[in-house]
Amino acid sequence: MQIPFTACPGLFYTTPAQDGFLYRLRIPGGIINYQQCQIIADIADNYGSGYIDITNRANIQIREIKQRINIEVLQQLQIFSLGSSNANIDHIRNIMTSPTAGIDTEELIDTRPLVKAWEEYITANSHLSELSAKFSVCFDGGGKVAIKYQPNDIILAAELDQSDVYLRLYLSYGEKGEASKDTGILLKPEESIQVLAALAETYLKHIDTKAHRKARLREIINNITIETYIQQVKEKLSPNIFDIRKNSLCDSATLREKNHLGIHPQRQTGLYYIGIVVPLGRLESWQIRGLANIAKRYGDDNIRLTPWQNLLLTDIPQNQILEVEQKITNLGLNSSPTDIKSSLVACSGKRGCAAAATETKEDALNLAKHLENLMILDSPVNIHFSGCSKSCAQHTQADITLFGVTLETANETVPAYQVYVFGHLLYEYVTLDKVPALIRQMLELYQKERLSLHESFGQFIDRHSHQLNQLFSKSSPNLTFTILKSHV
Ligand code: SF4
Numbered sequence: 001m002q003i004p005f006t007a008c009p010g011l012f013y014t015t016p017a018q019d020g021f022l023y024r025l026r027i028p029g030g031i032i033n034y035q036q037c038q039i040i041a042d043i044a045d046n047y048g049s050g051y052i053d054i055t056n057r058a059n060i061q062i063r064e065i066k067q068r069i070n071i072e073v074l075q076q077l078q079i080f081s082l083g084s085s086n087a088n089i090d091h092i093r094n095i096m097t098s099p100t101a102g103i104d105t106e107e108l109i110d111t112r113p114l115v116k117a118w119e120e121y122i123t124a125n126s127h128l129s130e131l132s133a134k135f136s137v138c139f140d141g142g143g144k145v146a147i148k149y150q151p152n153d154i155i156l157a158a159e160l161d162q163s164d165v166y167l168r169l170y171l172s173y174g175e176k177g178e179a180s181k182d183t184g185i186l187l188k189p190e191e192s193i194q195v196l197a198a199l200a201e202t203y204l205k206h207i208d209t210k211a212h213r214k215a216r217l218r219e220i221i222n223n224i225t226i227e228t229y230i231q232q233v234k235e236k237l238s239p240n241i242f243d244i245r246k247n248s249l250c251d252s253a254t255l256r257e258k259n260h261l262g263i264h265p266q267r268q269t270g271l272y273y274i275g276i277v278v279p280l281g282r283l284e285s286w287q288i289r290g291l292a293n294i295a296k297r298y299g300d301d302n303i304r305l306t307p308w309q310n311l312l313l314t315d316i317p318q319n320q321i322l323e324v325e326q327k328i329t330n331l332g333l334n335s336s337p338t339d340i341k342s343s344l345v346a347c348s349g350k351r352g353c354a355a356a357a358t359e360t361k362e363d364a365l366n367l368a369k370h371l372e373n374l375m376i377l378d379s380p381v382n383i384h385f386s387g388c389s390k391s392c393a394q395h396t397q398a399d400i401t402l403f404g405v406t407l408e409t410a411n412e413t414v415p416a417y418q419v420y421v422f423g424h425l426l427y428e429y430v431t432l433d434k435v436p437a438l439i440r441q442m443l444e445l446y447q448k449e450r451l452s453l454h455e456s457f458g459q460f461i462d463r464h465s466h467q468l469n470q471l472f473s474k475s476s477p478n479l480t481f482t483i484l485k486s487h488v
Pocket residue numbers: 347348349353354355356357386387388389390391392393
């Protein structure tokens with residue numbers, strides 16, 4: 001088996017981390033069944049440290065693996081669809097879709113068959129193993145739980161034109177970190193696989209497939225221009241396959257995915273899904289087994305992982321919701337959208353990553369404990385702890401971001417954070433002992449000065465965007481941060 005070079009974790013090659021080897025199970029669409037959950041829990045127990053992490057592409061990562069997983073186990077994982085049957089394409093980024101595909105009350109199209117078809121296409125076409133590991137595709141069915149605002153190279157997002165459903169094509173180009181852009185192109189859902197194939201082949205034509213670092217789609221398009229790229233894609237397709245229309249009227253970078261946590265009716269009458277908070281995306285093996293048991297007994301046998309690093313139980317009959325909620329509580333979990341941990345994100349931090357300046361997960365949990373004791377967070381605020389500026393755990397901008405740095409004093413080097421709101425640096429070199437009180441004061445200021453309960457943290461920040469420093473200086477009059485000498 002020829003395994004491509006990639007810095008990204010996978011299943012068929014080992015990725016060393018600070019705390020042992022790291023394996024990533026790629027789960028197209030993020031749906032796993034009862035039996036797969038049991039296998040995952042067994043691997044976490046037998047090879048790792050008894051826990052798994054849900055990633056921001058709805059993969060599963062197993063960390064702290066001390067000895068390589070043997071070939072027989074890898075083959076078992078392939079048999080149970082926890083690894084691609086074509087090991088050469090397993091490094092390619094997981095295919096994303098809304099975790100509510102097929103059950104969302106507002107969706108225009110169930111995208112699960114599209115995910116399956118694209119996965120089958122890349123599995124059957126081995127030359128696509130030459131795609132960059134970061135080549136990413138996302139399908140959005142136009143439902144309540146939108147996923148088209150997640151960063152991806154290619155996004156196909158459903159919209160209605162008269163009574164017909166089309167997929168609008170968004171592509172990543174421009175500055176690094178910019179949202180994918182509307183190309184103005186609409187296509188029929190049944191054309192999506194041939195269009196994706198043409199987009200991939202055209203990209204491959206422009207990259208050095210032998211290079212260790214393959215250029216991203218964004219870089220290729222920037223280089224040859226979007227017009228040339230689209231023209232070359234069109235040449236690979238039957239005439240008139242792209243139905244080009246004006247740009248989407250409803251598209252806006254400020255729109256965000258709606259909350260999926262808590263109890264929600266499905267499009268199937270009488271059935272509900274429950275969005276469950278997974279603190280920092282981490283589950284212990286006994287919790288995975290417990291969730292799988294609930295899914296088997298009360299639901300449709302499946303658990304759906306989300307890119308927000310939590311999960312859904314689906315197809316729960318209305319008269320069993322209370323019983324299921326009690327079972328969830330027994331597992332030490334809950335489904336409250338206002339639980340501070342519901343929007344708290346952290347990368348692996350110092351324990352798992354040599355680049356980290358801070359123990360992000362520990363610091364995030366300390367913050368959660370502090371806030372839980374002293375305030376009620378009545379609307380979700382997304383807080384992201386990152387051990388460095390690479391932001392592995394969350395590529396989209398959080399409400400509050402803390403980047404780990406080190407602060408050098410005369411006598412010692414101490415970990416600290418740079419604190420941002422929506423990309424605006426507010427506080428520098430905040431030491432760990434001051435982080436919980438500072439964030440609490442920021443949140444209390446928001447609660448005190450927002451226009452109403454319905455004004456989100458993001459809207460509040462937008463309203464004050466020209467005077468953020470003055471605004472937040474009110475929140476932390478007693479906190480002073482001495483910068484002696486520092487390095488990131
Ligand atoms: S964000 Fe930085 S510190 Fe955190 S896992 Fe990624 S590289 Fe490591």
